[in-house]
Amino acid sequence: MIALVTGAGSGIGAAIAERLAADGHIVAVNDLSLAAAQATVDAIGKAGGLARAYAADVSDEGQVNAMVAAIAGDLGAPDILVNNAGFGHQAPFEQITPEQFDRMFAVHVRGNFLCTRACLPAMLGRGEGYIVNVASQLGQIGGVELVHYAGAKAAIIGMTKSLAREVSGRGVRVNAVAPGPINTPLVEALSESWQAAKRAELPLGRFGSPAEVGGVVAFLVSPDAALFVGQTLGPNSGDVML
Numbered sequence: 001m002i003a004l005v006t007g008a009g010s011g012i013g014a015a016i017a018e019r020l021a022a023d024g025h026i027v028a029v030n031d032l033s034l035a036a037a038q039a040t041v042d043a044i045g046k047a048g049g050l051a052r053a054y055a056a057d058v059s060d061e062g063q064v065n066a067m068v069a070a071i072a073g074d075l076g077a078p079d080i081l082v083n084n085a086g087f088g089h090q091a092p093f094e095q096i097t098p099e100q101f102d103r104m105f106a107v108h109v110r111g112n113f114l115c116t117r118a119c120l121p122a123m124l125g126r127g128e129g130y131i132v133n134v135a136s137q138l139g140q141i142g143g144v145e146l147v148h149y150a151g152a153k154a155a156i157i158g159m160t161k162s163l164a165r166e167v168s169g170r171g172v173r174v175n176a177v178a179p180g181p182i183n184t185p186l187v188e189a190l191s192e193s194w195q196a197a198k199r200a201e202l203p204l205g206r207f208g209s210p211a212e213v214g215g216v217v218a219f220l221v222s223p224d225a226a227l228f229v230g231q232t233l234g235p236n237s238g239d240v241m242l
């Protein structure tokens with residue numbers, strides 16, 4: 001199948017793209033910069049997989065529509081969409097500016113909406129498609145100084161459930177993953193003391209790897225997950241148990 005993974009020039013998105021390529025899918029690798037996306041494409045190529053890089057800001061309607069049209073022309077319309085692009089930002093509520101709030105929702109929530117909107121018609125036309133949204137456990141339980149981030153991730157979980165109810169009967173399965181702490185630049189930017197304290201409170205005693213999240217996404221788009229609809233799976237080292 002053809003898969004589009006957004007924000008796949010780094011971290012979790014890169015690992016998802018690499019895993020889907022290893023599973024035999026042809027992967028459109030999106031990121032803000034072409035160079036970042038190309039680095040993932042090169043890694044996939046070295047491992048014997050097929051991929052192509054596409055630069056676009058997922059919060060920009062024109063860029064998203066142009067990207068999905070280019071993918072359809074180059075590779076074929078995506079059968080799989082992984083809405084992963086995102087960024088972290090932590091600040092006390094009183095210090096979050098309206099601009100920071102808007103950017104958080106623009107990338108995570110509007111970006112998810114725009115990419116899904118661009119890819120869904122072809123999936124419905126074929127009667128088959130798979131959408132996986134990357135949320136966060138913070139969207140389930142909240143987090144201190146993370147009102148904008150946790151709010152955006154909670155919105156993604158609500159969108160996942162709603163779209164799943166709407167389109168599953170027409171062959172498109174929509175699910176989410178809500179990772180706990182995963183070793184990526186996003187988490188490595190947090191202080192060593194925070195990381196050590198967090199690690200100590202995890203039942204598993206360690207953070208996850210991007211590849212371990214990639215494995216969950218690979219499962220969700222596989223026939224083994226045929227009964228998973230509107231679910232939010234939690235690769236979170238036992239931090240959140242629902």
Ligand code: NAD
Nearest residue numbers: 007010011012032057058084085086136179181182184186
């Ligand atoms: P990362 O910073 O390593 O990678 C994110 C990628 O998204 C970057 O390459 C960045 O350039 C890209 N990106 C950002 N804004 C974009 C935009 N507007 N359009 C296109 N690409 C854009 O971070 P990561 O940890 O791999 O995070 C990936 C996703 O996983 C994010 O949605 C994040 O919120 C989520 N997440 C991460 C963790 C964690 O512990 N790392 C936990 C839960 C959820």
